[in-house]
Amino acid sequence: MAENYLEACPKIKIFASVGTHPQPFDRLLRQLDSIAGKRRQEIFAQTGNSNYKPLRFPFKDFLDAKEYDDKMQWCDLVISHGGAGTIINALLKKKPLVIVPRMQRFNEHTNDHQVDLAMALDAKGKAICVKEIRNLGKAVEMAVGFKQALTSERAGLIREIKLFLQRVELSARERR
Numbered sequence: 001m002a003e004n005y006l007e008a009c010p011k012i013k014i015f016a017s018v019g020t021h022p023q024p025f026d027r028l029l030r031q032l033d034s035i036a037g038k039r040r041q042e043i044f045a046q047t048g049n050s051n052y053k054p055l056r057f058p059f060k061d062f063l064d065a066k067e068y069d070d071k072m073q074w075c076d077l078v079i080s081h082g083g084a085g086t087i088i089n090a091l092l093k094k095k096p097l098v099i100v101p102r103m104q105r106f107n108e109h110t111n112d113h114q115v116d117l118a119m120a121l122d123a124k125g126k127a128i129c130v131k132e133i134r135n136l137g138k139a140v141e142m143a144v145g146f147k148q149a150l151t152s153e154r155a156g157l158i159r160e161i162k163l164f165l166q167r168v169e170l171s172a173r174e175r176r
Contacts, residue, residue, distance in 0.1 A: 014079055014140070024049055046060060099127045100133065111172075
């Protein structure tokens with residue numbers, strides 16, 4: 001049924017960003033490649049330091065500020081790693097947001113702080129969190145028509161994200 005619904009919808013423009021973290025995020029890019037072309041969508045990805053190079057959609061390793069802003073403006077949906085920069089930009093631009101957090105067990109990050117942030121945003125109705133990569137296609141379908149729960153708490157949420165990141169950074173420094 002969802003497939004038929006998406007067939008009737010206009011093409012969805014998706015901007016995927018894996019950020020600039022030095023560890024690759026091939027797991028997300030491979031899954032995006034596997035769902036590309038199965039739905040009415042146009043995908044562009046910023047692939048960062050990933051080793052995997054998508055076969056079914058255009059990409060660029062890194063974007064300058066203007067390119068990034070242009071892609072954020074162009075898209076109907078953002079798929080992001082759990083990095084605060086992309087998350088904040090998507091929230092400020094009121095873009096439907098699917099977050100696929102980098103995970104330590106896949107050597108995508110040094111810890112799992114992105115999982116905590118993504119789950120908190122999902123619980124608040126700000127984004128859709130994808131912990132199991134096989135559920136990415138379903139999350140994209142759910143994101144069609146997804147409206148973020150944006151209220152007057154937006155400034156508070158951004159403040160909470162910044163405080164969370166400061167605590168993570170402090171914790172990392174203390175472990176060194």
